[in-house]
Amino acid sequence: MSAGTDAVTTSNPVDGSPLATYPAMGPNDVEAAVVSGHRAAAAWGLVPVADRAAGLTRLAAHLRADAERYAALVTAEMGKPLAEARGEVEKSAVTADYYAGHAEHILRRRAVEIDSPANVSAFVQPEPLGLVLAVMPWNFPVWQVMRFAIPTLAAGNGVLLKHSPNVTGSALALADAFVAAGFPEHLVTTLVVAEPEVPETVGRLIADPRIAAVTLTGSNRAGEMVGAAAGRASKKSVLELGGSDAFVVLADADVPAAAAAAVRARFTNSGQSCVCAKRFVVEEPVAAEFTRLFLEGVAALVLGDPTDPATTVGPLARADLRDALQRQVDESVAAGATLAAGGRSVDGPGCFYEPTVLLDVHPGMAVFDEETFGPVAAVAVARDEEHAVALADATQYGLGLSVWSRDTERAIDVARRITSGAAFVNAVVASDPRVPFGGTRRSGYGRELAEAGVLEFTNQRTYWVASA
Structure with missing residues (x-):
């Protein structure tokens, strides 16, 4: 993989041969993506959970129908054995099905028992945060994205994806997959950023008030940068980092x-x-x-x-x-x-x-x-x-x-x-998808998957209601 300031070229790790060259986004292109993604996320947050879940069912069907194409792309870009690449796509489809069946229960209104005063009731409602920036790695080009994106979309958020440059073809194909499954345009947007521009671009996005939160799966060095930037901006972050x-x-x-x-x-x-x-x-x-x-x-x-x-x-x-x-x-x-x-x-x-x-x-x-x-x-x-x-x-x-x-x-x-x-x-x-996933110590913080993966990027909003 090579990345100039105006293009990203992917290569096959089997023999080093070039696969494809993609134009890199400049600041104006990134700004346009943020504008469109922010608008799409705001509208999506008002869509009933049942309708969001229906979209996940369609996504699972689409992934299975086009599994060979996605698997071949993954194998070509990062060298995973083809059988494992197919498994990655199928696991993503299984996860979409899981959340299609469980999102309404996870995101339900939760009543809180209030004994006094007598005229008061209370409940907690998980509500979406907005547009979430995802910085994702190359080792599971489909699964790493879907592991985050599926529960995040179920919660009513939008996704701005900055994938690893050496799997740019997979990143663009995934954004298209959501549209093919009937999700709104721009709800999931892939940013193609030349590698030298990544730190500055990601830092600027985290500071942008239209970005509600950020998640990263990657190296400890990248996690330190993203976590520090999120802390300065007082924004929720989830980091899944190295492991031994x-x-x-x-x-x-x-x-x-x-x-x-x-x-x-x-x-x-x-x-x-x-x-x-x-x-x-x-x-x-x-x-x-x-x-x-x-x-x-x-x-x-x-x-x-x-x-x-x-x-x-x-x-x-x-x-x-x-x-x-x-x-x-x-x-x-x-x-x-x-x-x-x-x-x-x-x-x-x-x-x-x-x-x-x-x-x-x-x-x-x-x-x-x-x-x-x-x-x-x-x-x-x-x-x-x-x-x-x-x-x-x-x-x-x-x-x-x-x-x-x-x-x-x-x-x-x-x-x-x-x-x-x-x-x-x-x-x-x-x-x-049925159990939370995440680390401790220098392996990061926060959780993906299961109920926790949906609720990570929601506002657990309290409603205190006194009758008139």
Whole structure:
């Protein structure tokens, strides 16, 4: 992907070939988008919730009908295996269906019991905020947007989308998808901004009084900028940032099941996910068995062209991401980690990196302390349960957590002692429209999905009514 001051060009990470060039918006174009989006959001907020929900039903149908086109675009722009890209589109459709069926209940008027004075009643009504700015990442080009946009639209807000430049085609296609599903023009607007102009443009938008709130999924550096700007403007913000999720295997776990799940947890989306398990903390009595099975699973992965049905790991989305991963691996090996599999970039065109496993990892190593955004797994052995808890919690992040044990109550007790936004027992961490999603510590704040995802961008307005 390249971005001049007047154009954005996307490229295929398989071979570096250019895909498309899009004119970048200047200040006047961005202003026009804000004017139209603000007007559309104001009108949409007056639409009955049932009618908004009907639009989500149409959106789900549209996504399913055009799933192959969206999936092919995602794969071309960021290298996700095609089967995973299809899954991303389907998950978005499932989420639209979920909110179509639940929005009226979530956004209902809630009566408050008032005992005195006798002539007073009260209720709380969630009401939309207006136009919400969304700064979204490239790793799930469809799902990351839909995860935010669907509940936000259900709540009666509008969306101004600033997507990552390397998935500009996907960003524009998503804005068109809402129109195709019958949503009003300009209710969801994509901004095409050249990369050098992004910080100034986003900062100016957050300060704009017509922008009611902002959400970002991305790096900690970007989150710091957006959070600070939102704070200066006294605006609501939701930040979903980095993660270094622990995958804890206790001595009484079903080790074959845990090892098979560990391969999925780390290498889905070529390891390019905030909720991919990154640090595997294994109690010593089962460490040898887990490591053997885990390495067997990693050896069975197929690195290659993401359009090939046999491929399970595609390229990284950009060359700079591959290079950053190599630096983390090299530094960790130099610090004493054992390279058990992979460990290098693939020669030739494209941004391919071998599925990699590092053993003998401990705090102080790059692959333990930093977020690794690619197909690299770090395995640390714990002496006992207390040591496993200490290792898992030795991180600045706090997004997801996976704990494996045949004793589910023990696993829950372990999870309670490790800070995270979500804890999964004998399961791989994943987002689901039925439960809230978000992090703690440097993984951000606020929640998406479930009831919380709708209410984040509403005014919980109190009505106190005294009879005349």
